[in-house]
Amino acid sequence: MAAATKKSKLEKSIVIFIMVVGGILVSIPFIWMISSSFKPESEVLAIPPTIIPDNPTIENYIQLFTNMNFAVYLRNTLIIVLFSFLGLLFNAMAGYGFAKYDFRGREKIFYIVLATMMIPGQVTMIPVYLLLNYMGLTNTMTGIVLPGLAVAFSIFLFRQFMTTIPDDLIEAARLDGAGEFYIFFRLVVPIAKPIFAVQGILTFIAGWNSFLWPLIIANDESLYTLSVGLSLLQGQYANNFALQMAGAAFMVVPIIIIFAFFQKYIVEGFTMSGLK
Known part of the structure; x- marks a missing residue:
């Protein structure tokens, strides 16, 4: 019984891990879109890229x-x-x-x-x-x-x-x-x-x-x-x-x-x- 419970918890943990990783991968383009919308034009293609804008602005929406x-x-x-x-x-x-x-x-x-x-x-x-x-x-x-x-x-x-x-x-x-x-x-x-x-x-x-x-x-x-x-x-x-x-x-x-x-x-x- 203890072995079965341990196996069930392990399987559940693996499923949760896969779902979290998959969710993060799917969310990356959306997060990048939102972040880039608040960046100045010069910062969007900056190398290395920035997830959080260094100089956030709403000028793009204006x-x-x-x-x-x-x-x-x-x-x-x-x-x-x-x-x-x-x-x-x-x-x-x-x-x-x-x-x-x-x-x-x-x-x-x-x-x-x-x-x-x-x-x-x-x-x-x-x-x-x-x-x-x-x-x-x-x-x-x-x-x-x-x-x-x-x-x-x-x-x-x-x-x-x-x-x-x-x-x-x-x-x-x-x-x-x-x-x-x-x-x-x-x-x-x-x-x-x-x-x-x-x-x-x-x-x-x-x-x-x-x-x-x-x-x-x-x-x-x-x-x-x-x-x-x-x-x-x-x-x-x-x-x-x-x-x-x-x-x-x-x-x-x-x-x-x-x-x-x-x-x-x-x-x-x-x-x-x-x-x-």
């Missing part, structure tokens, strides 16, 4: 908002995130409809929604662009946010979760005189908080990182997002690595913070939605 219009890019990104959350509500309603309403062609329509998940987004970009161009919505914020309001994967997750809500509970609310919108917002939404949490996190990350579609649909710099602005930064200031690190840190840090605080909801949401 330049992002004075020389690179990052305030405009931030505003556009937040608008996209806001409308993405509006789309999240629509997706929840669609998932609820597929789960709890019995209408003609429900299964066929749902299978079509699932089929769209198998099509790469790059394949549909040209048809979507042509449709928006026909409606005169290219180079507009409406054209940027409109295609992202409906997401097949989000509808699928909501549908999978809401099938677990007892039908008797909804029927009881209807017998009490509750309307459909009242049932959805006051009964279904509180029960579906876990899936709303995980989808909210994924929606934020997708909206915050939006790059390819805004780059395609918009040719006006006033409509660019943070990701597109970071790409411009790499082209216009290719030799200013400190400024590039500041832009990258400004993009990554909010996502790291959001994920660190809410990562448990991602695992819980996928598990409760029936995904393994």
Whole structure:
């Protein structure tokens, strides 16, 4: 028994050591990015390199908002995130409809929604662009946010979760005189908080990182997002690595913070939605 306990402790120590070393190795680029964002341009490529800046400065971040219009890019990104959350509500309603309403062609329509998940987004970009161009919505914020309001994967997750809500509970609310919108917002939404949490996190990350579609649909710099602005930064200031690190840190840090605080909801949401 003592030998088995000793062996178990040794194995646990080895696993912990490997995880710590692996975590440190994975964190080195992130730590270097954050550190370099506070360095003067002359110190970034100094030999030997310094992890902690000798002369820390926030000048790089100031330049992002004075020389690179990052305030405009931030505003556009937040608008996209806001409308993405509006789309999240629509997706929840669609998932609820597929789960709890019995209408003609429900299964066929749902299978079509699932089929769209198998099509790469790059394949549909040209048809979507042509449709928006026909409606005169290219180079507009409406054209940027409109295609992202409906997401097949989000509808699928909501549908999978809401099938677990007892039908008797909804029927009881209807017998009490509750309307459909009242049932959805006051009964279904509180029960579906876990899936709303995980989808909210994924929606934020997708909206915050939006790059390819805004780059395609918009040719006006006033409509660019943070990701597109970071790409411009790499082209216009290719030799200013400190400024590039500041832009990258400004993009990554909010996502790291959001994920660190809410990562448990991602695992819980996928598990409760029936995904393994």
